[in-house]
Amino acid sequence: MTGAGRARxxxxxxxxxxxxxxxxxxxxxxxxxxxxxxxPALPSWNDGAARTAILSFVDRVTRAGGPGFVPPPARIAxxxxxxxxxxxxxxxxxxxxxxxxxxxxxxxxxxWAGSQPFKAALxxxxxxxxxxxxxxxxxxxxxxxxxxxxxxFERIVQDWIATARxxxxxxxxxxxxxxxxxxxxxxxxxxxLKTFIxxxxxxEFVRPWAERVYGVPPEQVIGSSVKAxxxxxxxxxxxxxxxxxxxINDEEGKxxxxxxxxxxxxIAAFGNSDGDFQMLEWTxxxxxxxxxxxxxxxxxxxxAAYDRASHIGRLARGLDEAATRGxxxxxxxxxxxxxxxxxxxx
Amino acid sequence: MTGAGRARxxxxxxxxxxxxxxxxxxxxxxxxxxxxxxxPALPSWNDGAARTAILSFVDRVTRAGGPGFVPPPARIAxxxxxxxxxxxxxxxxxxxxxxxxxxxxxxxxxxWAGSQPFKAALxxxxxxxxxxxxxxxxxxxxxxxxxxxxxxFERIVQDWIATARxxxxxxxxxxxxxxxxxxxxxxxxxxxLKTFIxxxxxxEFVRPWAERVYGVPPEQVIGSSVKAxxxxxxxxxxxxxxxxxxxINDEEGKxxxxxxxxxxxxIAAFGNSDGDFQMLEWTxxxxxxxxxxxxxxxxxxxxAAYDRASHIGRLARGLDEAATRGxxxxxxxxxxxxxxxxxxxx
Numbered sequence: 238m239t240g241a242g243r244a245r246x247x248x249x250x251x252x253x254x255x256x257x258x259x260x261x262x263x264x265x266x267x268x269x270x271x272x273x274x275x276x277p278a279l280p281s282w283n284d285g286a287a288r289t290a291i292l293s294f295v296d297r298v299t300r301a302g303g304p305g306f307v308p309p310p311a312r313i314a315x316x317x318x319x320x321x322x323x324x325x326x327x328x329x330x331x332x333x334x335x336x337x338x339x340x341x342x343x344x345x346x347x348x349w350a351g352s353q354p355f356k357a358a359l360x361x362x363x364x365x366x367x368x369x370x371x372x373x374x375x376x377x378x379x380x381x382x383x384x385x386x387x388x389x390f391e392r393i394v395q396d397w398i399a400t401a402r403x404x405x406x407x408x409x410x411x412x413x414x415x416x417x418x419x420x421x422x423x424x425x426x427x428x429x430l431k432t433f434i435x436x437x438x439x440x441e442f443v444r445p446w447a448e449r450v451y452g453v454p455p456e457q458v459i460g461s462s463v464k465a466x467x468x469x470x471x472x473x474x475x476x477x478x479x480x481x482x483x484x485i486n487d488e489e490g491k492x493x494x495x496x497x498x499x500x501x502x503x504i505a506a507f508g509n510s511d512g513d514f515q516m517l518e519w520t521x522x523x524x525x526x527x528x529x530x531x532x533x534x535x536x537x538x539x540x541a542a543y544d545r546a547s548h549i550g551r552l553a554r555g556l557d558e559a560a561t562r563g564x565x566x567x568x569x570x571x572x573x574x575x576x577x578x579x580x581x582x583x
Numbered sequence: 584m585t586g587a588g589r590a591r592x593x594x595x596x597x598x599x600x601x602x603x604x605x606x607x608x609x610x611x612x613x614x615x616x617x618x619x620x621x622x623p624a625l626p627s628w629n630d631g632a633a634r635t636a637i638l639s640f641v642d643r644v645t646r647a648g649g650p651g652f653v654p655p656p657a658r659i660a661x662x663x664x665x666x667x668x669x670x671x672x673x674x675x676x677x678x679x680x681x682x683x684x685x686x687x688x689x690x691x692x693x694x695w696a697g698s699q700p701f702k703a704a705l706x707x708x709x710x711x712x713x714x715x716x717x718x719x720x721x722x723x724x725x726x727x728x729x730x731x732x733x734x735x736f737e738r739i740v741q742d743w744i745a746t747a748r749x750x751x752x753x754x755x756x757x758x759x760x761x762x763x764x765x766x767x768x769x770x771x772x773x774x775x776l777k778t779f780i781x782x783x784x785x786x787e788f789v790r791p792w793a794e795r796v797y798g799v800p801p802e803q804v805i806g807s808s809v810k811a812x813x814x815x816x817x818x819x820x821x822x823x824x825x826x827x828x829x830x831i832n833d834e835e836g837k838x839x840x841x842x843x844x845x846x847x848x849x850i851a852a853f854g855n856s857d858g859d860f861q862m863l864e865w866t867x868x869x870x871x872x873x874x875x876x877x878x879x880x881x882x883x884x885x886x887a888a889y890d891r892a893s894h895i896g897r898l899a900r901g902l903d904e905a906a907t908r909g910x911x912x913x914x915x916x917x918x919x920x921x922x923x924x925x926x927x928x929x
Contacts, residue, residue, distance in 0.1 A: 310794065310800055313802075387842055431802075440843075440846070441846070444846045448656065454656055455845065455846030455847050456659075456777075456802075456803075456844065456845045456846055456847070457802075458846060462843065465839050465842060465843070466835070466839070467835040467836075467838045467839055467861055467865070469864070473868060474838065474861070474864055474865050474868050476838060476839060476842050483843075489812070489813040490813075492813045492820065492822060493811050493812070493813055493822060496733055496811060496822050497786075497808065497811070497829075498802065498844060499801065499802045500786070500787070500790045500801030500802055500804060501801050501802070515813055515820070518815075518820055519813070519820050522819060522820050
């Protein structure tokens with residue numbers, strides 16, 4: 238072998254090893270603009286308008302020098318949780334949690350047997366529970382989510398989520414997440430987007446498992462909350478959760494929560510109900526490249542079909558205005574190859 | 584060259600290219616545990632107990648398999664801002680901002696000429712301003728920080744911070760940041776720590792320039808806030824800042840704000856006044872390797888000497904209890920080679 242041959246071999250080997258490591262892909266993108274470890278582009282999404290809109294959006298915001306380019310720090314993507322990342326039917330998972338907490342706490346609260354909404358919760362009477370309205374549900378949340386420390390609450394959520402199962406499928410709730418959305422989260426992150434959860438549910442209910450299940454760390458979870466107070470008890474500081482609402486992160490509250498936590502407007506927003514309308518509106522009202530996508534639950538065979546008439550995850554205004562606003566409506570029936578992960582949970 | 588020789592050459596080339604890329608360094612550390620691009624370890628800090636404590640802490644939390652190791656996602660570091668990252672003397676920078684806003688808005692508020700605390704602000708009478716107490720200062724903040732949208736407020740802060748100058752040194756406020764603390768922020772980040780600002784000041788006052796000056800993005804800034812409301816004005820959504828306190832992120836408020844925004848306990852906390860006491864207490868009460876450090880302003884020649892008797896940045900309990908609590912007290916006079924950056928601002 239000649240000297241030139243050896244040099245050529247060396248260069249080939251170096252280039253090959255870089256390519257293997259995914260370092261020499263997409264040279265036109267800025268630093269950290271794309272992942273070194275390529276993520277498959279949405280394998281559980283069928284070819285169609287929704288998948289195309291996502292791929293086209295990502296291509297535009299990551300193409301350095303292009304008209305739609307967005308620098309990595311501004312690539313903020315926000316996701317609703319209930320009905321967008323995991324199933325919200327036949328009831329919000331957090332309501333199932335609250336009911337289980339009422340049952341666990343009932344021995345110390347004999348008075349609950351005769352007072353609503355606790356009686357309904359103990360009897361699994363969802364209709365009476367729903368009829369108790371905002372006031373009843375608020376009482377239920379306060380009795381089950383407050384009066385303990387933040388660390389105690391986290392442990393309770395961890396223990397519950399590890400074993401509680403969906404009433405229809407018998408799967409763990411963390412297996413009732415949407416496979417196409419898990420892929421979307423990973424795909425956006427691989428393209429330099431920072432993914433946040435913006436849930437109407439409790440911030441401390443989602444945080445304990447969001448990193449393991451969604452790859453979203455606690456500091457990137459936004460949600461509704463109760464007030465808390467710092468106290469030193471026998472020399473040990475705790476955060477006491479108080480029976481008082483701090484913030485409702487739903488509808489008009491979502492853009493407020495986003496500003497409070499993130500401090501800049503997202504470039505992409507994903508939701509499924511009119512509770513997400515203002516989040517999508519706020520996101521797409523910004524300048525430059527934007528993406529808003531609504532998950533439309535229209536697949537009764539594989540999950541559940543509901544929109545305008547549903548009490549949970551009601552979607553009417555979003556459906557009516559999506560086309561004129563340029564928002565993408567993803568149909569579960571048409572756009573998703575699979576709905577839930579087929580593998581066992583993490 | 585033999586086949587075996589060629590194979591050896593190939594392997595050597597691949598390994599060499601990996602080493603060049605810094606991929607095979609620090610094999611004992613976990614992924615992303617150490618930066619491939621080494622950051623100089625605190626050049627503006629004198630050798631001494633404070634610098635040693637920081638280096639030793641970082642060494643312990645990053646040493647994989649060691650007893651003090653902390654996985655990267657849990658490496659949260661929190662920094663107070665006023666008096667810890669930039670100068671708070673002779674007055675909080677945000678108060679200087681509020682006074683300038685009163686002056687700018689005065690033409691539309693002729694009534695201010697005869698009513699406190701506005702009269703004092705217009706006359707630069709800091710003593711009367713301070714004497715107006717919490718109620719007076721609150722009125723000043725509401726009149727100057729609310730009644731506009733979040734985007735308008737951000738623009739006003741950006742414009743002001745680009746030109747406003749420190750009354751004594753004549754330097755831009757963003758040049759009145761502490762060089763040793765800038766190095767500390769960078770050094771911690773290079774070792775996988777995620778740096779947050781946890782300020783008693785306004786969250787939206789710090790965010791517009793924190794990324795440029797400190798390398799801390801808006802979503803990693805926590806502070807005090809006013810309430811906000813989402814409104815659609817002529818088809819354009821805005822976040823209206825309301826003249827109502829939402830949260831005071833000081834003293835007992837700091838651990839509450841940390842939990843609300845980050846959702847996990849920091850492993851390192853840096854402050855300078857008793858307003859940071861609870862943040863340091865909360866941080867160091869957690870299990871495993873912890874670091875708390877107080878910047879002690881004891882250098883009248885290069886900055887300002889103040890602690891127990893000061894109205895701004897009062898430090899008494901922290902000084903009294905630091906030793907027994909194992910908190911590090913960094914003396915500006917002894918521990919810092921330089922105080923402010925010598926180069927022109929970013």
